[in-house]
Amino acid sequence: MDFGVAHGLSRAELLAAAHLDETLRADPDARCSPLSYVIIWKELITKLPDVVVPVEMVRALDPNVLGVTGQVVMRADNLRHAAQLIERFLHLSDTAMTMSWPERGDLAGFSIGHRPEVLAMRFPIEAMLGVGYRLMQHASGGRVPISEVTFAHAAGYPVAAYEELFGAPVRFEQPINALWFPRSAMETPFVGRDPVARRYLEAQAMQLLAAIPQPVAPVPELVKQVRDAILDELASSGADLARVAKRLAMSTRTLQRRLEEASTSYQDLVEDVRSAVARTLLRDRTRSIIDVAFELGYADLKGFYRAFKRWTNATPAEWRARA
Secondary structure, eight states: OOOHTTOOOOOOHHHHTTTOOGGGOOOOOOOHHHHHHHHHHHHHHHOTTTOOOHHHHHOOOOGSSSHHHHHHHHHHHHHHHHHHHHHHHHHOTTTEEEOOOEEEEEEOOOOEEOHHHHHHHHHHHHHHHHHHHHHHHHHHSSSOOOOOOEOSSSOOOOOHHHHHTTTTTTSSSSSSOOOEEEEGGGGOOOOOOHHHHHHHHHHHHHHHHHHHHOOOOOOOHHHHHHHHHHHHHHHHHSSHHHHHHHHHHHHHHHHHHHHHHOOOOHHHHHHHHHHHHHHHHOOOTTSSSHHOOOOOOOOOOHHHHHHHHHHHHHHHHHHHOOO
């Protein structure tokens, strides 16, 4: 929010778009829904076309204001210990983010994932990895050598801007979103390690974590995997059921049966993903409506218009004009 205001956007308009209240700023422990973050990101990307938003946002970040999770992590013993703490308290920052620490040859990685609609936007993922990089370097005194940065999506801004930020080669259209560094860097000590202060902050973080409302019906891992596969298959096959099932190494009948057990259906998931991605793509006014339809796997505009009208009670052009 502050980043957008610093670049000339209206705070009131950003708050209104995300359905947020100014009073939230007075509460350091206040939580926003993931949807609000998605809306703000869309506003920043579409209204600041000449700004490399994820890179400049990371540059402007003060690691000291990353909340209790950041304060806990900065007092860890080393990067390995920090990884354990991040995993433990990740959902204090974002309940929809996932994190893993993959390995590749002599390299270790810090990898993140998110909801399909956030992955489709691309730039929030870049900023999230950038925040992880800034926190890692701030806590270690700049002693974690980054070997490479990879993103699963295509580049949307000049690659040089990212390489200047990370000080390492940055490659797009790779298998995962990750920071890569030598395995030995996991033992890099943190300059602010403080067991006493950390234990106090961990106790506070545990209280905040316990206060987060738990979903009544958590989305099964299978449903997330199916959503991800649908997203990958939209443009190429229209999210063909057989191809998605093959990606997940199961038959179509098994996939449909398991989704029924999760109280959903394949068609419902296709509709959900298409609806979310359609809104994201339509906010990019450089894309024609027919291009959006094809990227969503529709063979013609008529089918896309019917579906979009069902989702929003508006045509794509009408919705875009109001967005």
